Every structure is written in structure tokens, then in C-alpha cells.
Amino acid sequence: LRFLFVSTRGVNLAEIGDPVREIEIVPREEPLPQELPLPEPSVPERELEPA
Amino acid sequence: LSTPLFFDQTPVVAWRAWALVETGEGPELRSVVYAHPWPARAPLRMACEPGGCLGARWPMQPHACGIHAFKDRADAVAFPSMWEARRFPQGAFPEQSVVGQVSLWGRIVEHERGYRAELAYPYALLLSPEQGRFAAPLAARYNVDVLVEPHARP
Numbered sequence: 001l002r003f004l005f006v007s008t009r010g011v012n013l014a015e016i017g018d019p020v021r022e023i024e025i026v027p028r029e030e031p032l033p034q035e036l037p038l039p040e041p042s043v044p045e046r047e048l049e050p051a
Numbered sequence: 052l053s054t055p056l057f058f059d060q061t062p063v064v065a066w067r068a069w070a071l072v073e074t075g076e077g078p079e080l081r082s083v084v085y086a087h088p089w090p091a092r093a094p095l096r097m098a099c100e101p102g103g104c105l106g107a108r109w110p111m112q113p114h115a116c117g118i119h120a121f122k123d124r125a126d127a128v129a130f131p132s133m134w135e136a137r138r139f140p141q142g143a144f145p146e147q148s149v150v151g152q153v154s155l156w157g158r159i160v161e162h163e164r165g166y167r168a169e170l171a172y173p174y175a176l177l178l179s180p181e182q183g184r185f186a187a188p189l190a191a192r193y194n195v196d197v198l199v200e201p202h203a204r205p
Contacts, residue, residue, distance in 0.1 A: 015119070015121075015126070015133075015164070015165065016121065016163070016165030016167070017163025017164040017165070018163050019161070019162050020161045020162060021160075021161050022158065022159065022160050022161070023063075023158075023161060024157065024158050025058065025060045025061075025062055025155075025156040025157065026058075026156070026157065027058050027156065028057045030057075032057065
């Protein structure tokens with residue numbers, strides 16, 4: 001119903017003007033090592049303290 | 052985003068406006084023109100609209116599809132009322148809108164005053180004082196910065 005009386009064709013391109021260039025920005029498949037979250041410690045710190 | 056994305060190039064950050072709609076799950080961002088809900092914590096992927104493609108392969112013209120955003124904030128601020136005025140020449144604009152920045156990535160066509168992108172997610176939202184009650188729920192829903200600007204227009 002939104003578009004029953006209003007054609008949207010071409011309206012938006014008029015707002016942003018003519019095309020200038022095309023670019024592509026793609027995320028990596030895997031994060032770099034420094035971007036990985038720190039692993040959880042396998043042994044609680046309290047258990048490493050001397051008795 | 053629920054799944055982090057890692058980029059070698061910074062995504063394009065541009066300005067856009069969203070319709071702000073109250074739903075049973077809280078305030079929701081929707082596209083001004085097509086009223087598509089913007090998903091929370093997941094990218095929005097462009098989809099071609101019937102009648103907007105004219106048989107071309109995206110993103111080549113005369114394609115008009117893609118997630119649109121502006122280079123200048125002023126253009127994003129002006130867009131909802133301009134669009135509403137076209138839809139409702141007699142006035143009585145039924146929706147309220149918010150302005151903010153949006154990250155764009157994937158295939159992007161840069162235009163003179165804006166962009167058309169394949170993928171997008173809100174980067175930050177700017178609310179007027181009258182919209183301040185939406186700040187916390189929008190921040191929680193979309194996990195983005197939401198600022199209430201003292202002099203911003205609703």
C-alpha cells in the first residue's frame with residue numbers, strides 16, 4: 001500500500017547523484033592472531049599459588 | 052554484530068536516516084523508503100525491489116537498488132521529510148525518524164553525494180532530546196553507540 005500512489009523508480013538515485021566509482025570491501029575469512037580472543041586459563045590461578 | 056567481522060580495509064561510514072517504529076520488542080529501525088526492518092546484530096543485505104532494476108545487473112545503472120547512504124549529514128537529515136512530503140503531499144507525516152552513521156561494505160557504488168552498498172549495519176545513532184527514551188533500548192538492541200544531541204531535530 002505504501003507504493004500504491006508513489007513510484008519509487010529513480011527517486012533515490014536523484015538524491016545521491018551520479019555514480020563515481022565502484023569499490024569492494026570484503027571481510028577476511030579468518031581473523032588475524034592478534035584479533036583472536038584470549039583463551040580461558042586451563043588451570044585456575046589459585047591452584048598455581050604455593051600452599 | 053553477533054559474529055565479529057574482520058576487515059583489512061575500513062568499511063565506508065556514511066550518513067543515513069531510518070524510520071523509527073515502536074514494536075512489541077522495542078524500537079526498531081526501518082528503511083525510510085521501503086520500510087524494511089533493519090536486523091539487530093546481523094548485517095542487512097541489499098535486495099532488488101520490483102520495478103527498480105530495469106533488467107540491469109546490480110550494481111550497474113539503471114539499477115537503483117542497494118542500501119543507500121549520504122556523504123553529508125545534512126542530506127540524511129533532510130531526506131525523511133522530503134520523502135514523506137512526496138508520499139503525503141497534504142502533510143500529516145506518520146513516522147518519526149532518526150539519523151546516524153552506517154557502515155557499508157561488500158560491493159559499493161560511490162555516487163556524487165552518497166553510496167549504494169551491498170551490506171550495511173548501523174554504526175552510531177543520534178537522537179533528539181524528545182527521542183531520548185529510545186536511546187537505551189536502541190543501544191541494547193543494535194549494540195551501537197546512541198547519542199542524544201541537545202539541539203537535534205526529531
